[in-house]
Amino acid sequence: MDKLVTLRTFFDATEAHIIKSLLESEGIKAHLLDEHSATYVYSPITIGGIRLVVHQSDIEAAKEILSSMD
Template structure:
């Protein structure tokens, strides 16, 4: 087994391990328990290591260095709405209204009150629209 990548935290290594296993490359995560017990040692130990067989090294490096961001396709149909009802703009972004007041209530009272809403905010006029189901 040879180290193909190093990570600061075990969850990062497991994401990479899942990518490799999806491609049929066997891998092993090393030093995860030590880092979980004492995460301050992560840099001193070289982090959590992701190991693969030597014959799979080139394939694993190529897969881990591949940028899949172009594969993500944004579709307006996923939003449920295609334009702002206020100004007609199509520049909508996911937004959660009421997160800050909910956080302040949690800090002051010590327990959460969930009174926020998920939806979309128009980048042009700032109008909030609730999610359409």
């Protein structure tokens, strides 16, 4: 089983969803962890942000996609 690894952490749910959608449009499965806690229960800063995770086998491709945005 492929381990999930954190690619990036966000303090803004909208930005997290945009990046997640970008990765998925390139065929990389991505998941947001702690999104609901950060949005509805606690401040994102309090829980350390919303974590965008991908499968370890996709990490290099995901990093490449994100670096092309900079």
